Each structure stands twice: as structure tokens, then as C-alpha cells.
Amino acid sequence: NAGVMQNPRHLVRRRGQEARLRCSPMKGHSHVYWYRQLPEEGLKFMVYLQKENIIDESGMPKERFSAEFPKEGPSILRIQQVVRGDSAAYFCASSPQGGNTIYFGEGSWLTVV
Amino acid sequence: DQQVKQNSPSLSVQEGRISILNCDYTNSMFDYFLWYKKYPAEGPTFLISISSIKDKNEDGRFTVFLNKSAKHLSLHIVPSQPGDSAVYFCAARGDSGYALNFGKGTSLLVTP
Numbered sequence: 338n339a340g341v342m343q344n345p346r347h348l349v350r351r352r353g354q355e356a357r358l359r360c361s362p363m364k365g366h367s368h369v370y371w372y373r374q375l376p377e378e379g380l381k382f383m384v385y386l387q388k389e390n391i392i393d394e395s396g397m398p399k400e401r402f403s404a405e406f407p408k409e410g411p412s413i414l415r416i417q418q419v420v421r422g423d424s425a426a427y428f429c430a431s432s433p434q435g436g437n438t439i440y441f442g443e444g445s446w447l448t449v450v
Numbered sequence: 451d452q453q454v455k456q457n458s459p460s461l462s463v464q465e466g467r468i469s470i471l472n473c474d475y476t477n478s479m480f481d482y483f484l485w486y487k488k489y490p491a492e493g494p495t496f497l498i499s500i501s502s503i504k505d506k507n508e509d510g511r512f513t514v515f516l517n518k519s520a521k522h523l524s525l526h527i528v529p530s531q532p533g534d535s536a537v538y539f540c541a542a543r544g545d546s547g548y549a550l551n552f553g554k555g556t557s558l559l560v561t562p
Contacts, residue, residue, distance in 0.1 A: 341493070343493075368548070370548070370549075370550075372550075372552075377554075378554060379454075379539060379552035379553050379554040379555055380494070380539065380541075380550075380552040381552070382549040382550065382551070385548055385549060392548075393546060393548070393549065395549075396549070428493055428494070432548075437482055437499065437501075437543070438484060438496055438499055439496075439550065440496060441486070441493035441494045441495070441496075442493050443492055443493045444491075444492070444493045446491075
């Protein structure tokens with residue numbers, strides 16, 4: 338499967354725990370994006386990364402959220418001390434250098450109990 | 451601050467007829483527009499896009515029309531098929547050149 342790979346697909350965390358979501362971009366893609374979809378809402382941009390660089394994190398909440406895209410391995414979206422309001426679908430997308438279209442993964446559904 | 455709006459939360463169309471999904475935007479700096487289709491519990495799938503220098507783009511049963519003066523675009527699906535039943539998201543690329551602004555989606559139901 339050459340598509341954007343996300344794992345885990347479903348994650349349940351208790352309030353106060355940490356959530357880590359992983360994303361491997363499509364082969365040949367060097368740009369990664371994270372989006373969040375809250376219930377009954379559209380997708381909201383969170384962060385845009387290239388290898389070892391955060392290009393734009395203007396959509397990330399100021400606290401508890403961080404993202405990285407290391408030289409080796411997948412991109413990781415990390416949420417510390419999760420709260421109920423973090424329950425959402427988190428979608429990763431990727432694009433090639435200079436590409437206009439971004440392609441999404443299947444999503445990771447986080448439920449905070 | 452919803453810059454991309456899909457004012458119809460849902461649409462029901464008979465199989466074989468035309469489905470028209472509408473999208474309005476407020477930011478005149480948007481230069482690239484995309485439509486995605488999404489099934490429950492899956493990620494959005496890219497359908498079709500259009501650059502602001504064009505007013506129409508066609509791909510099989512899907513056609514996107516862009517009216518820049520009205521800041522409006524629409525997706526036409528003809529003929530509609532039951533497998534087209536999904537949520538359709540309109541998205542626009544902003545000044546940054548990469549971040550997409552999404553509408554809230556329109557749920558399309560195609561009935562046999």
C-alpha cells in the first residue's frame with residue numbers, strides 16, 4: 338500500500354495520559370500535514386512539516402500539542418495530558434515537493450475517557 | 451472564522467440524476483480549490499481540483515465550476531450513482547500556499 342499510513346486507527350486514553358499518533362507519508366512525498374476533525378465540523382489545519390523542520394504550526398493548540406517529522410521514521414503528533422475535548426479524528430496528509438494536492442491517510446480516532 | 455462555507459449540510463438525489471454541491475469562500479487570495487469525498491471512518495479521498503486561472507475542470511462524471519467574481523464553486527456529478535453517497539468537502543488553498551481551508555461538508559445521498 339503506497340498511500341499515507343496512519344496508526345493507530347483507534348486510540349483510547351484516560352484524561353491526563355499521553356497520545357501519540359504516527360504517520361508515514363506516501364512514497365516520494367516529503368511534506369506532511371496534520372488536520373483535526375471535531376464532531377460535526379470540517380477539517381482544521383494543525384501543522385505542516387518537512388523532514389526535521391516545522392514549517393507552520395499556526396493551527397496547533399499552544400499547549401500540550403507537539404509534532405515532529407524526524408530524518409528517519411514517521412511523523413508523530415503528540416498530545417500530552419489529554420482532555421475530553423481532544424477526542425477527535427486526526428488526519429495526516431502528504432504531498433510531494435511543489436505539489437498542489439495533498440493526499441490523506443485513513444485517520445486516527447482518539448477517544449478520551 | 452469560516453472562510454470556506456458549504457451551506458447545505460445534506461443533499462438527496464435520485465440515481466441517474468445530476469448532483470450539484472455548492473461551496474462559497476470569502477478570501478479572494480485563494481488560488482486553488484479541491485473537492486474531497488469522505489466515507490465514515492475513512493480519510494478524505496481527493497476527487498478533483500481547479501486552479502483559479504480556470505473556470506471549469508472535468509474528470510469523468512465529475513466537473514468543478516469556479517466563479518471567481520462570485521467567490522463560488524460547485525461540483526457536478528452526473529450521472530449520480532449510489533456509491534457516490536458520502537460527505538463531500540470543499541477546500542481552498544490560502545496565502546501560505548499549502549494549508550487547506552475546509553468547509554464543513556455536504557452529505558450526499560443517492561437513492562436508487
